[in-house]
Amino acid sequence: MLQDDIAALSTPPGEGGVAIIRLSGPGVIDHVSKIFRPYSPGLDLKQRPGYSLTLGHMVDAQGLKIDEVLIGLMRGPKSYTGEDVVEINCHGGVLPARRCLKRVLDGEVRLAEPGEFTKRAFLNGRLDASQAEAVIDIIRAKTEQGLRVALNQLEGRIGQELQLIEDELIGINAAIEASVDFPDEIEEPDYEELKGRITSQIKHIKNLLSSSLRSEIYRDGIKAAIIGKPNVGKSSLLNALVKQEKAIVTELPGTTRDVIEDYINIRGIPVKIMDTAGIRDTDDPVESIGVQRSRQAIKGADLIILLLDVGSGLAKEDIEIFSSIEEQNLIILVNKDDLAERKIEPEDIEKHFSGRTVIWVSVKEGQGLELLESTIEEMVFSGLLESEDYEVAFNLRQKRSLERGLNSLEDALNNLGTLPLDCLAVDIGGALQKLGEISGKSLKEDVINRIFHDFCIGK
Ligand SMILES: Nc1nc2c(ncn2[C@@H]2O[C@H](COP(=O)(O)OP(=O)(O)OP(=O)(O)O)[C@@H](O)[C@H]2O)c(=O)[nH]1
Numbered sequence: 136m137l138q139d140d141i142a143a144l145s146t147p148p149g150e151g152g153v154a155i156i157r158l159s160g161p162g163v164i165d166h167v168s169k170i171f172r173p174y175s176p177g178l179d180l181k182q183r184p185g186y187s188l189t190l191g192h193m194v195d196a197q198g199l200k201i202d203e204v205l206i207g208l209m210r211g212p213k214s215y216t217g218e219d220v221v222e223i224n225c226h227g228g229v230l231p232a233r234r235c236l237k238r239v240l241d242g243e244v245r246l247a248e249p250g251e252f253t254k255r256a257f258l259n260g261r262l263d264a265s266q267a268e269a270v271i272d273i274i275r276a277k278t279e280q281g282l283r284v285a286l287n288q289l290e291g292r293i294g295q296e297l298q299l300i301e302d303e304l305i306g307i308n309a310a311i312e313a314s315v316d317f318p319d320e321i322e323e324p325d326y327e328e329l330k331g332r333i334t335s336q337i338k339h340i341k342n343l344l345s346s347s348l349r350s351e352i353y354r355d356g357i358k359a360a361i362i363g364k365p366n367v368g369k370s371s372l373l374n375a376l377v378k379q380e381k382a383i384v385t386e387l388p389g390t391t392r393d394v395i396e397d398y399i400n401i402r403g404i405p406v407k408i409m410d411t412a413g414i415r416d417t418d419d420p421v422e423s424i425g426v427q428r429s430r431q432a433i434k435g436a437d438l439i440i441l442l443l444d445v446g447s448g449l450a451k452e453d454i455e456i457f458s459s460i461e462e463q464n465l466i467i468l469v470n471k472d473d474l475a476e477r478k479i480e481p482e483d484i485e486k487h488f489s490g491r492t493v494i495w496v497s498v499k500e501g502q503g504l505e506l507l508e509s510t511i512e513e514m515v516f517s518g519l520l521e522s523e524d525y526e527v528a529f530n531l532r533q534k535r536s537l538e539r540g541l542n543s544l545e546d547a548l549n550n551l552g553t554l555p556l557d558c559l560a561v562d563i564g565g566a567l568q569k570l571g572e573i574s575g576k577s578l579k580e581d582v583i584n585r586i587f588h589d590f591c592i593g594k
Pocket residue numbers: 363364365366367368369370371372383384385386387388389390391392411412413414470471472473474496497498499500
């Protein structure tokens with residue numbers, strides 16, 4: 136495929152040891168050889184082999200030095216994009232990186248769009264669509280487990296699983312079409328056998344979808360909101376979980392006004408944890424905005440951690456907040472369990488929160504926090520298949536295609552015996568089309584563009 140030449144800064148802007156400018160396209164080696172002066176006199180970049188490094192200077196049109204750089208060459212098709220790729224390692228300051236990029240873009244080379252290098256890798260057949268999507272997941276992974284899921288996907292695990300299903304569906308369709316096209320020579324396939332073969336592929340897809348759920352949690356994480364009336368210890372809990380004094384803690388009720396967020400790793404699950412303003416009726420205009428934000432945080436969370444305070448006892452606010460929580464996962468923490476004077480007893484909890492998950496903790500003394508973590512893990516994975524392999528994790532786009540493919544197969548099964556065989560072939564063809572969207576075999580251009588749009592420039 137003939138493409139133009141593109142370049143972009145592939146490292147984040149800012150100060151660092153090195154910055155890397157990546158170029159890809161048929162003319163990039165030639166282009167860089169004109170703006171680069173190697174240390175070894177007479178050495179010609181164009182003659183250098185793939186996977187070589189060459190040290191020298193990038194120079195401007197007058198031959199003046201711009202920066203000392205190390206040039207990495209990768210010759211297509213053995214490169215990330217499948218085309219000739221040059222990586223210019225310059226000094227990692229804002230100015231050298233910017234000047235080198237400007238020099239590179241001086242001529243025929245244009246600035247790459249977000250994700251364009253990976254898009255070329257896809258278009259040149261180096262990666263399928265699900266592998267290209269894994270590249271973003273690797274960049275964004277927040278826990279070891281999340282990274283493992285993404286690395287498996289980059290290896291093409293999804294593609295391999297789907298290929299098995301596609302091969303079987305192609306086999307079924309071939310049998311049907313042969314009997315439709317040559318009715319005199321080839322017998323109709325046995326309906327019971329067809330039914331069995333289609334059913335087993337339906338099962339395979341359903342299994343893939345359910346085993347994906349666990350891996351998706353490791354990849355995407357969850358949002359948890361810490362809520363409660365003022366002064367129960369919400370900010371203290373956030374600080375204990377993130378292991379730093381992130382939020383202000385005082386003995387005054389109404390300390391926190393904004394939602395304070397951070398990421399923590401709970402047994403491999405990336406958790407976005409939100410500390411919120413204590414919920415109560417207040418005339419203070421700033422605090423009441425904070426209370427509104429707390430209520431919004433409740434709505435957007437996958438998991439709610441509701442704090443109660445042994446020292447202040449159960450109040451009408453506690454009950455009111457509890458009743459505003461809908462169908463979400465909920466853990467009730469009865470905090471300040473270290474206090475001698477206790478105004479909450481187990482019977483009070485039983486009376487108002489019967490059947491709910493309750494943990495007695497002292498955030499101040501770190502008591503009960505381990506149990507909180509294991510309870511979060513259990514709750515998040517409850518009802519999901521046990522699996523240690525992190526085999527596949529579909530994203531929304533892939534799931535939608537998979538579910539549509541599944542629908543077509545279910546239609547095929549329902550129509551078996553009532554509609555003519557060639558209608559069955561259409562349903563199975565539809566399923567194949569949908570499954571093909573996951574690897575990218577049957578993707579429309581606008582969808583391809585949407586996939587790569589999520590990427591950052593330089594990737
Ligand atoms: N004894 C005891 N005191 C605690 C514990 N946890 C928090 N506190 C104290 O309770 C007070 C309030 O703590 P915060 O973490 O600011 O409470 P908050 O829920 O964030 O309060 P607002 O932001 O005002 O809603 C502080 O004086 C904390 O030191 C605990 O486990 N035991």
